[in-house]
Amino acid sequence: MTDVDMLNAGRRRFFRFLAGSLVLTPAARALAEQLATSPPASLASVAEALQVMDFEEAARRTLPPAHWGYLATGADDGLTIQANVEGFKRIGLKPRHLVDVSKAETNIEIFGQPWETPLFICPVGGQRAFHRDGELATARAARTKRHAMILSSVSTYSVEDVAKALGHPPWQQLYMPLKWDDTENIVKRIEDAGCSVLVWTIDLLGGRNTPTQTRFARQDTRNCLACHPHGGGTPIYRPMYDGLDGRVNPSDANWATFDRLKSLTKMKVVLKGIDNAEDAQLAVRHGADGLIVSNHGGRSMETLRATVDCLPEVVSAVKGRVPVLMDGGVRHGADIYKALALGARGVGIGRPYLWGLSAYGQEGVERVLEILRAEFTLTLRQMGTPAIKDISAARLARI
Ligand SMILES: Cc1cc2nc3c(=O)[nH]c(=O)nc-3n(C[C@H](O)[C@H](O)[C@H](O)COP(=O)(O)O)c2cc1C
Numbered sequence: 317m318t319d320v321d322m323l324n325a326g327r328r329r330f331f332r333f334l335a336g337s338l339v340l341t342p343a344a345r346a347l348a349e350q351l352a353t354s355p356p357a358s359l360a361s362v363a364e365a366l367q368v369m370d371f372e373e374a375a376r377r378t379l380p381p382a383h384w385g386y387l388a389t390g391a392d393d394g395l396t397i398q399a400n401v402e403g404f405k406r407i408g409l410k411p412r413h414l415v416d417v418s419k420a421e422t423n424i425e426i427f428g429q430p431w432e433t434p435l436f437i438c439p440v441g442g443q444r445a446f447h448r449d450g451e452l453a454t455a456r457a458a459r460t461k462r463h464a465m466i467l468s469s470v471s472t473y474s475v476e477d478v479a480k481a482l483g484h485p486p487w488q489q490l491y492m493p494l495k496w497d498d499t500e501n502i503v504k505r506i507e508d509a510g511c512s513v514l515v516w517t518i519d520l521l522g523g524r525n526t527p528t529q530t531r532f533a534r535q536d537t538r539n540c541l542a543c544h545p546h547g548g549g550t551p552i553y554r555p556m557y558d559g560l561d562g563r564v565n566p567s568d569a570n571w572a573t574f575d576r577l578k579s580l581t582k583m584k585v586v587l588k589g590i591d592n593a594e595d596a597q598l599a600v601r602h603g604a605d606g607l608i609v610s611n612h613g614g615r616s617m618e619t620l621r622a623t624v625d626c627l628p629e630v631v632s633a634v635k636g637r638v639p640v641l642m643d644g645g646v647r648h649g650a651d652i653y654k655a656l657a658l659g660a661r662g663v664g665i666g667r668p669y670l671w672g673l674s675a676y677g678q679e680g681v682e683r684v685l686e687i688l689r690a691e692f693t694l695t696l697r698q699m700g701t702p703a704i705k706d707i708s709a710a711r712l713a714r715i
Contacts, residue, residue: 646664
């Protein structure tokens with residue numbers, strides 16, 4: 317019996333107990349009975365998952381409401397999350413036929429590093445909220461399945477520990493500390509850990525509103541203070557900020573701040589959260605080594621455009637001078653294909669691997685990566701473009 321099975325069995329026993337309790341109203345007893353008899357998990361095993369979305373419900377049933385709320389939330393009504401996913405659905409595919417597709421080549425190169433596929437793992441903070449092994453489980457899955465990983469600076473395991481689990485230093489994301497001295501310290505630590513790429517996230521400098529997260533937290537009947545001594549929602553582990561002030565995302569940051577950051581390190585510096593041509597041009601002018609077209613998975617602002625719709629203008633502004641990666645709403649191998657056809661060098665996932673992590677730990681992340689890689693390879697072949705170099709926007713059509 318896995319931990320998840322035990323958790324579900326315990327939950328069913330609890331609701332059955334409530335259903336039999338005379339202290340509750342008949343309506344509450346009926347609800348408890350319904351919850352006690354609802355299927356324990358949407359997947360009986362990790363192998364049962366056929367598509368990435370199969371993991372979403374499994375994760376929702378596994379996680380306590382407050383942690384599910386942290387994972388699922390977007391800004392405001394979640395319209396940007398929806399836009400990211402829907403954006404891919406409006407792009408159709410125009411395959412070519414009678415092309416030799418017996419061999420598919422998925423490998424790419426970025427900053428001189430060979431990647432076996434363009435699919436990478438996005439930085440996500442607080443992963444012990446999803447599984448006790450958190451970022452270590454994600455890193456082990458990335459290692460086993462040979463995918464690139466970007467580690468969040470608000471991780472629950474340190475870059476040093478994750479580098480061991482991954483087998484090499486990850487790319488490291490940064491939420492910039494408010495104090496410049498702390499920025500210098502954290503950047504030095506990341507460099508000392510051997511990371512070659514620093515990814516500065518710039519799409520949360522003005523704050524955000526995440527009501528879905530708050531609503532789920534209110535539904536959670538557990539005593540948050542039992543685990544979070546500083547209050548529910550306050551991170552328990554943030555090893556990358558140990559010894560630092562801990563506050564991040566200076567709202568007065570500007571391009572001069574970027575210049576300062578750039579001059580602080582020999583690492584490549586990539587900007588995450590670019591979604592328009594003007595900023596892309598400025599970024600290249602200021603020496604950014606790469607860009608990630610992203611809107612934080614719809615968690616930064618409401619009614620932003622789908623990232624896949626922002627991609628062409630960023631790619632055209634950059635004119636091939638630096639690599640452009642993207643994330644947001646990727647749920648199928650065909651989505652990876654579409655993003656590459658629009659000029660992305662690499663394509664990232666956030667929630668999909670978190671669903672796998674939440675429901676099944678390392679094994680769940682591995683299965684998510686496996687499914688997406690298999691779907692992507694299938695798309696390459698079926699499109700009559702068996703190598704990544706064969707992909708172009710000519711194979712896409714608005715539908
Ligand atoms: C729960 C959660 C936490 C996240 N934490 C971070 C973070 O610490 N740093 C960061 O740059 N992006 C963070 N992101 C955004 C992801 O890196 C990525 O941009 C986004 O999840 C991609 O969209 P998707 O979830 O639709 O795949 C987070 C996303 C989620 C869902």
